[in-house]
Amino acid sequence: MAFLSGEYDHKIDPESNRVSLKVELKKMLSDTGFTGTYYLTLGERGVLCLYPEKVYEHFVFKGAPKTEGGEVKDDQIVAYERMNFGFATRCEFDKQGRLLIPQRIRRRAVLGTDIVIVGVNDHLEIWDPDRWEAYAEQMLPVHNQQHGGARKAAFEEALSRNL
Structure with a gap:
């Protein structure tokens, strides 16, 4: 995709x-x-x-x-x-x-x-570059949480396929 x-x-x-x-x-x-x-x-x-x-x-x-x-x-x-x-x-x-x-x-x-x-x-x-940087900085904690959740879900899916 x-x-x-x-x-x-x-x-x-x-x-x-x-x-x-x-x-x-x-x-x-x-x-x-x-x-x-x-x-x-x-x-x-x-x-x-x-x-x-x-x-x-x-x-x-x-x-x-x-x-x-x-x-x-x-x-x-x-x-x-x-x-x-x-x-x-x-x-x-x-x-x-x-x-x-x-x-x-x-x-x-x-x-x-x-x-x-x-x-x-x-x-x-x-x-606008300044607005983008401010938004990215504000959203970084949310991104970190979402990224961690996505990695965990992908890992669990991979585990279930290999068992």
């Missing part, structure tokens, strides 16, 4: 609002089959997210607010649609492998020239 991972330092060209992905990140996108059309949108905590088209379509329709019975909540659907479709920008990499980050969405995500692109399974997140 292929997925996106890692942290990559990049720069946004201040004049063109474009970012050129590094070779290893382009290769990872290609290796995972995430090529073609993308959606650039504001995610949780104001982070800029880049979703492959199929992933975004699945995410946006599966994520609609629902009642406990699984029906779409009428009173929340208008706001959900406005925010998810309104914030989303359909985009593709140009022939030079650059991605345009529109000024409005760049401003909302509080991005300067320096950025960190983070691979998060099925999408990329684009962070």
Whole structure:
């Protein structure tokens, strides 16, 4: 199973609002089959997210607010649609492998020239470096606990197969 991972330092060209992905990140996108059309949108905590088209379509329709019975909540659907479709920008990499980050969405995500692109399974997140470091530091204890639990579960599964 292929997925996106890692942290990559990049720069946004201040004049063109474009970012050129590094070779290893382009290769990872290609290796995972995430090529073609993308959606650039504001995610949780104001982070800029880049979703492959199929992933975004699945995410946006599966994520609609629902009642406990699984029906779409009428009173929340208008706001959900406005925010998810309104914030989303359909985009593709140009022939030079650059991605345009529109000024409005760049401003909302509080991005300067320096950025960190983070691979998060099925999408990329684009962070301000200081915000990313603060978040990573804050979440390190949670990560350590989750990582330990995952290692234990994998070890127990391996033991059960070998017995």
